[in-house]
Amino acid sequence: MAKEYKINFINASYRRFYEMHKEEILGAITSCLERGDFIMREDLDKFEKNLADYTGAKYAVGVNSGTDALMLSHEVLGIGQGDEVICVSHTFIAPFQETVHVGAKPVLIDVKEDDCVMDVSQIEPAITEKTKAILPVHLSGAVCDMKEIMRIAEERNLKVIEDACQALGSRQDGKMAGTFGDTGCFSFISPKLLGAYGDAGAIVTNNKEIYEKLLLLRNHWNITQNALLGVQLPHPEVMDWGHNTRMDNIQAAVLNVKIKYIDWIINRRKEIAEKYLAELEGLPIDLPSRKEGETWQEFIVRPKDREAFRDFMQEEGVELLIRDTTPNHKLKGLGLEHFNLPVTEKLATEQARLPIYPELTNEEVDYVIQRVKKFYSA
Ligand SMILES: Cc1ncc(COP(=O)(O)O)c(C=O)c1O
Structure with missing residues (x-):
């Protein structure tokens, strides 16, 4: 379950x-x-x-x-x-x-470290x-x-x-x-x-x-x-x-x-992303950015102390997605381990995704923001 x-x-x-x-x-x-x-x-x-x-x-x-x-x-x-x-x-x-x-x-x-x-x-x-x-x-x-x-x-x-x-x-x-x-x-x-x-x-x-x-x-x-x-x-x-x-x-x-409804989907995601960006700025957490015309399929942050951040957020009821602990080319069995990709390898241990689906209510977005702030105030 x-x-x-x-x-x-x-x-x-x-x-x-x-x-x-x-x-x-x-x-x-x-x-x-x-x-x-x-x-x-x-x-x-x-x-x-x-x-x-x-x-x-x-x-x-x-x-x-x-x-x-x-x-x-x-x-x-x-x-x-x-x-x-x-x-x-x-x-x-x-x-x-x-x-x-x-x-x-x-x-x-x-990949590049700024836009990944x-x-x-x-x-x-x-x-x-x-x-x-x-x-x-x-x-x-x-x-x-x-x-x-x-x-x-x-x-x-x-x-x-x-x-x-x-x-x-x-x-x-x-x-x-x-x-x-x-x-x-x-x-x-x-x-x-x-x-x-x-x-x-x-x-x-x-x-x-x-x-x-x-x-x-x-x-x-x-x-x-x-x-x-x-x-x-x-x-x-x-x-x-x-x-x-x-x-x-x-x-x-x-x-x-x-x-x-695609325009609504894209615009609402943008609205949520902009709220996260405005409210989380200044905290010790790296925030994503987008160029003109780009959408927000995901909102990927790089928090200091990722595992503690995830545990705290999940304890507070916010599910995060952390996927890339081992980068693909270092997975055993694929025969790709000879590639050395420092930025990729760094990002894999640092990234976490916040929820950004368009059906989130403003109250829920505020709740996520408040929990992130609480983690850093502790
Ligand atoms: C970047 C990227 N490429 C390819 C795929 C594969 O798509 P699918 O899951 O529909 O096979 C996905 C997503 O799942 C993806 O995110």
Whole structure:
């Protein structure tokens, strides 16, 4: 049985959003049930259009998860055996896990201490004749320096896969994260800024050829699914190996409801972040920052004495998320321990996440602030 907190890290968010929009959400799900529309039906088409419109990308392809979006991105760009892909270790493990799954080698570089995303000055020294792609990860809403990454990629003829799983809605120079590279990968797993009721993901691209190939790759190259789809998809003249990684139609229906509220979600998160920043300034706790246009997928602090801070906050009823005690590349069994990434290794022992979901009440945000102050006054 999970411990009950006065303010839990994320679960209350799901329940509260559902209560706020119950009729619309149930209406969307019921409509799928009544139509018998479960796999690759109009709700998915609609969501792909909604996502493309929202991000400004030409095309969007709904898939099963952010992880599969990354996997298909590697495949569609022809990355495989013998290739190297430059990524960071300071991230959820999925991006370079998928590099390994296509038979290529991750080359991990460090992040910057101020915004915790890829240190682009380390890209060029990491390039070898085997380098095929750069895989920047936009973390917690902060966007990597895409101008510099695209400059290097163009000069060196490298592909770019953007992991924008934590950056839906974040902009750099007015352009949405995920739309700079060859492909942009999104996750809609429940805790994300736009969360489905389970797993879901998507890839965006501006390249028609990539788009058309992704449609085939996600669905067994369109070979056998006609009875499920209710339409006869044309068989390609030449087959290749595909996958089953379609976004579930019911999840798409839920996301079509939630995406209508994305501005509210982003603005409310910003409001909470600004309150935390104003109230916690001056305490011995490092606070995050964002550049113009970036969103707040997470609010990550670096408290002095992290474990005591966590224990105190949890004792006071505030659930924190502390995830990265051992950095990914130092986990035993992955064969990545030879990478030495001082900033990544430092951050792993220092970071803690405060709750920032948009359904938090002002009273709850104040409660979190008061508890943090109390910890430091003790
Ligand atoms: C940065 C990053 N990349 C990839 C993923 C993988 O997405 P999913 O959980 O939908 O497979 C996640 C999130 O969970 C993530 O945060």
